[in-house]
Amino acid sequence: LQDQLREFAKVREWEQFHSPKNLAMALVGEAGELVEIFQWLNEAQSRDLDDQERARVTEEIADIQIYLLRLADVLHISLASAVTDKIAENDRKYPVEESKGNARKYSRRKS
Amino acid sequence: LQDQLREFAKVREWEQFHSPKNLAMALVGEAGELVEIFQWLNEAQSRDLDDQERARVTEEIADIQIYLLRLADVLHISLASAVTDKIAENDRKYPVEESKGNARKYSRRKS
Amino acid sequence: LQDQLREFAKVREWEQFHSPKNLAMALVGEAGELVEIFQWLNEAQSRDLDDQERARVTEEIADIQIYLLRLADVLHISLASAVTDKIAENDRKYPVEESKGNARKYSRRKS
Amino acid sequence: LQDQLREFAKVREWEQFHSPKNLAMALVGEAGELVEIFQWLNEAQSRDLDDQERARVTEEIADIQIYLLRLADVLHISLASAVTDKIAENDRKYPVEESKGNARKYSRRKS
Numbered sequence: 417l418q419d420q421l422r423e424f425a426k427v428r429e430w431e432q433f434h435s436p437k438n439l440a441m442a443l444v445g446e447a448g449e450l451v452e453i454f455q456w457l458n459e460a461q462s463r464d465l466d467d468q469e470r471a472r473v474t475e476e477i478a479d480i481q482i483y484l485l486r487l488a489d490v491l492h493i494s495l496a497s498a499v500t501d502k503i504a505e506n507d508r509k510y511p512v513e514e515s516k517g518n519a520r521k522y523s524r525r526k527s
Numbered sequence: 528l529q530d531q532l533r534e535f536a537k538v539r540e541w542e543q544f545h546s547p548k549n550l551a552m553a554l555v556g557e558a559g560e561l562v563e564i565f566q567w568l569n570e571a572q573s574r575d576l577d578d579q580e581r582a583r584v585t586e587e588i589a590d591i592q593i594y595l596l597r598l599a600d601v602l603h604i605s606l607a608s609a610v611t612d613k614i615a616e617n618d619r620k621y622p623v624e625e626s627k628g629n630a631r632k633y634s635r636r637k638s
Numbered sequence: 639l640q641d642q643l644r645e646f647a648k649v650r651e652w653e654q655f656h657s658p659k660n661l662a663m664a665l666v667g668e669a670g671e672l673v674e675i676f677q678w679l680n681e682a683q684s685r686d687l688d689d690q691e692r693a694r695v696t697e698e699i700a701d702i703q704i705y706l707l708r709l710a711d712v713l714h715i716s717l718a719s720a721v722t723d724k725i726a727e728n729d730r731k732y733p734v735e736e737s738k739g740n741a742r743k744y745s746r747r748k749s
Numbered sequence: 750l751q752d753q754l755r756e757f758a759k760v761r762e763w764e765q766f767h768s769p770k771n772l773a774m775a776l777v778g779e780a781g782e783l784v785e786i787f788q789w790l791n792e793a794q795s796r797d798l799d800d801q802e803r804a805r806v807t808e809e810i811a812d813i814q815i816y817l818l819r820l821a822d823v824l825h826i827s828l829a830s831a832v833t834d835k836i837a838e839n840d841r842k843y844p845v846e847e848s849k850g851n852a853r854k855y856s857r858r859k860s
Contacts, residue, residue, distance in 0.1 A: 420614065428626040433789045436584070437565040437573035437663075441788035443591070444558040444666055448781015451555045451673075454548040455774035456766045459680065462548035465602065473547070474604050477595055478613035480554070481606060484591055491576065493585050495592060502589035503531065515539040544678045548774075552677035555777055559670015562784075566663035567655045570791065642836065650848040658806070659787040659795035665813070666780040673777045676770040684770035687824065695769070696826050700835035702776070702817055703828060706810055713798065715807050717814060724811035725753065737761040 443483040450476040561587040672698040783809040
C-alpha cells in the first residue's frame, strides 16, 4: 500500500509537497473534518450513524489512513512496529485492575 | 490488531468511553500533538528529524493508528476497503498529466 | 494586545517562526489540547468542570486566542471585522424560524 | 459580542448543542480547515496569500473566534483575563536573552 501511494505521488510530482510537516498538516485537516461529522451528535447518535454520515466517516478515515501511511513512509518509520510497541507500552501503563473507572479518572490517567 | 485493541478496551471497561464521537476527538487530539512536533521546523528540518523528534513522531503516529483502528472497529467499517476505494477514487480524480503543477494549483485542486 | 504580542515575538527574534503556516499549526495544536480535556467526558460533565479541568481549559483558550491574534496580525486581517461580517452572514444563512431543529438537521445544515 | 452570540444561539434553540465538549470539537474542526489552506504552501507563500486564500483565512479565523467566545461564555471564563494572565506567564517563562535561538531550540522550549 505504501509503495502504491509513493508511486501515486511520484508520477504526479507531488513528492515535493509531501514533507513530513505538510503531511502532518494534511492529516490534522482530515481529522478536523472527521470531528465535524460528530460535533453536534451526542454519543448515542454517533454510534448509530445514518448512511450519509457513515459514507462521510468512511472517506475521512481513509484519508487519515493514507496520510498516516505516507508520513511513516517518507520518514522511514515502520507503522506496524510503532503500533505493536505502543500496545505493549499501554499494557504496562494501564494494568487491568487499576484501570477500571469513571470517565474523570480515565481522563486524568490518559491525558 | 483490532481484536487485540477491542479486548484491551473491554477488560478495562473502557468501551463505554469509546463512542465514535469520543474516539474522533481522541484522534484529532493526537493529530494535534503530531503537528506540534513540526510546527516550528521548516520543511527541510521536518525531513531530517533528530532522534528525540523521531521518537515522538513514532509515538504519535502509533496513537493515531490505534484510534483509527478502534474507530473503524466500533463503527464496523472496513479500514482496508475504505483505503482501497479512496485510492481508486483519487486515481480517477487526479489524472497524472493534469495533476502536475505548483503548490498553489495543487492546493486548489486538493482542497 | 496585538502590539504587545508582536513586540513579545520581536524582542525574542521569534518573528521568523511566526509565518501564517506555522501559526496555523500552533493554533490547531492548542485546539487539539483543548479537545483532549473533553474527550472522555460526556456533555453534562463538560458543562460542569472541576477546578483542575477548568484551569487547563483556561490556559488552552488563552493559547488559542494568542495564536489567533498573532495570525490575524501577521496577515493584516482585522479580526474584529472578520467576526462582525461572519455574524451578519450567519444571520442571513440561518433564519430563526427555519433553524430550529434536532442535532442531525443542525449538523447537516452546519457542515 | 458574547451577548450577541449567546442570543443568536438562544433564539435558534441551539444552546442544547453548545456544550463545552461540542464547542471544542467545532473549534478544532474550524482550526483544521484553517490548516488546510496552508498545508501545501511553503512558509513564504503563506505570508503572501492571494485574494481567494485570504478570504478563506478570514472566514476561518472568524469561525474560530466565534467558537472561542462561545466556549468561554458557556463556561463563564473571562477570555480577556485568560489572555492577560497567559502573556504574563509567558513573559516569566521565556526571558528575552535566553529565548533567542534556532527553530529546534525554540521547538524544544515551547513543546
